[in-house]
Amino acid sequence: MKTAEIKRRWLDYFESKGHTVVPSAPLISQDPTLMFVVAGMVPFIPYMTGVLPAPYSRATSVQKCVRTLDIDEVGKTTRHGTFFQMNGNFSFGDYFKKEAIGFAWELLTNPVEQGGLGFDPKRLWATVYQDDDEAIGYWLEQTSIPAERIQRRGMRDNYWSTGQRGPAGPCSEIYFDRGPEYGAEGGPEADEDRYIEIWNLVFMQYERADGGTKDHFEILGELPKKNIDTGMGLERVAFLLQGVENIYEIDQVRPLIDAAAKLSGKRYGAVEADDVRMRVIADHIRSALMLMSDGVTPSNEGRGYILRRLLRRSVRSLRLLGVQRPCFEELFTISKNAMVEAYPELEESFERVLRNALAEEAGFTRTLDTGLQVLSEAISQSAKELSGEVAFQLHDTFGFPIDLTVEIAEENGLGVDRAKFDLLMQEQKQRAKSDAKAKKVGGAGLQVYSEFRALGETRFLGYQSLETSGSVLGLLHEGESVSALSQGQLGEVFLDQTTLYAESGGQSADAGWIRGDGFELEVLDVQKPVKGLFAHRVRVTRGQVVVGAAAQTQVDADWRLGAAQAHSATHVVHAALRQVLGPEALQSGSFNKPGYMRLDFSWTAALSEETKSEIEEVSNLAIRADLAVSAQFMSLPEAKKWGAVALFGETYDEEVRVVQVGGPWSRELCGGTHVSRSSQIGLVSVTSESSVGSGSRRIEALVGLDALHSLSAERDLVRRLSVNLKAPVAEVEARIMSSLEELRSAQRRIAELESAQALALAPALVTTATKIAGLNVVSQELTNPISTDQLRALTLEVARQLPDCVVILGASLEKPVVMVSSSQKAQQQGIRAGELAKVASAVLGGGGGGKADFAQGGGVDSAKMSAALHAAVSAIG
Incomplete structure (x- = not known):
């Protein structure tokens, strides 16, 4: 069954079950905390959290996703891919566990001729969150799966969240048994290579906090509605239904593997290392195609950097397979043809995508060729081992991949000091966290800077003088090489020599000017994008500067001092x-x-x-x-x-x-x-x-x-304090400490008076009690100024004065707050403070909870306080 057909059957099935078919959102996430859409439910998060009202109660989609955290595992396993498609069905307060489990089982096990996917029910397993007896009950009720093929697992495996504040909940996963030839018996707990996860049913009912770990984080409270979020990995289901060994061999990806094999003259399936490289090429080319089709372009930052890395890893893998010539045009065309049935819009954007891909391939090819020259010289000077410093220079200056360095060194009978290389890489990553250099040099690709560096090293003469004369070797405008920069434009200037210091060694760059016949440039920054090359970030304040012009650098003397x-x-x-x-x-x-x-x-x-x-x-x-x-x-x-x-x-x-x-x-x-x-x-x-x-x-x-x-400002401040406090300078500190203590004492007295004033409201509140289910119920919104602590004390005081009671008090402070106290008799009747607080908080647009005898809740909508209190009272009886 073709991948596009699985997608069609999915959408048709859920549409027949009353779901609205929602087209895939672009890969570029609208969530500012995410670069890409990383899960099928991401576009629906505002509906799940109640931030926006859902325009439908049920929805289904096949969402394009990109994840690169496991990029080094791509090609090595059956299930790691950077681009993937997530089939999802969603409910926004409509149906919950029972229906979700029933839908999943029906679609998976229905015969192909009846529109299903035709999985053998005897080869399906289910996992549930360890405490979710309800889900187990529905599995046994709604399906034919026996209890022995249902496994309980902990939060790490069966509790879903985005990893940050947002919706979360227990989940139930469906696994397919590939057979004894793929691993040990015993279900998913025993072997997840044999038992492949194909569908995750998330019972989304809570909101989690930021922080924590995958298996331990704070739950803030319940979502406004219980939601369903499911995800079925389209590629995983495709490789199982198509009878191939992994996600790289399905119909949408395998043509790229075949193309890589043909280009390299190697047979897929003969050597595992070559197979991994072919799978990396197939995965990354497809991912790059989809990203570029959605508007991402290669760059040195953010999404563009991720894309650039995918493209360069593809070129690297081709080189390691022995492919020297450019072949992106062929590979991207093959990938487009494999994907276009599922995404017809690829035809419209393909010309632009291919143009950008070919430019990136050409640039990185030049980088590799330059690196090969440096590597060849280093090999000729090495006896037994290529130094880690040389390997790092090749990587850092020329973008030369380490595994290509290792392979070429081995061909010449040399090893590579990987320990030193890895240490230098780690140190670079640490520096990069606080280094904004990439944002300062205009965003040009590494290959552009490497081309200027190939013209020679910039001579720095700033130790001896603040001025020198030189020649303009090159110009950049918005990352592109240009022949001239005109008045008002920003750009980068490359000179054969300069006196302007480039930011390095912790010292910021010099300020100054570059002048010549008919032009003046204000120097805004100086960086070293590659070793030995000074890039002067400038604004043209007068005239026009052209490549080849004579130029004089002048450092701002005060700045340099x-x-x-x-x-x-x-x-x-x-x-x-x-x-x-x-x-x-x-x-x-x-x-x-x-x-x-x-x-x-x-x-x-x-x-x-x-x-x-x-x-x-x-x-x-x-x-x-x-x-x-x-x-x-x-x-x-x-x-x-x-x-x-x-x-x-x-x-x-x-x-x-x-x-x-x-x-x-x-x-x-x-x-x-x-x-x-x-x-x-x-x-x-x-x-x-x-x-x-x-x-x-x-x-x-x-x-x-x-x-x-x-220091002068601090001295003047002390003098002013001395005057205002009418105290000698030497006594200012003592006078301030005395005044602060008096202020704290006054604040304590005020707090005591306010607490007494708040508690004085208790007798009047007691008189408002009404009988509900044999209990004295007090429910009141307080409008007088009151703090959270005073509201808590008042709630407890009213409960103390009133036997067999439920006390529910609310007040709008910085946010609406509700306090609930439930007596022992009320608890014996099943009326718990924590549950009532949750009911009220849900109306207020927030969460809450606590113990059976006392609880607190709140939300964001103070206008709904009256409705929240009414809802809590209604829940009593």
């Missing part, structure tokens, strides 16, 4: 830290710009005020000592022998620059700009010290005039 002060201050504070705390207080990161510095360092505990003061004092004594600041280049072994500190997370060339302050007192490997004497720093004023993670602290300080201005 401020940056140099801040960077030298960072070295001074680092040395002070190590002097005060010990050599283990090693810098792990930094950032500095004119007037400001921050330094992250290894330390496990917060610094005391005395320690912070001591560090600040040591730093400023070093500044006052007018220590010499110098820099010199030497080999890395020489620098280490000299005692220079190499910073965690940084990689270094064989020749390094060592900056020292006061000789051996501070020696660090550093490429930044610095003052020539420590006294030029001026002043360091520590402003904060905080934690930035386990075993890491951060110290921040103002530098130079910014530090002076800050």
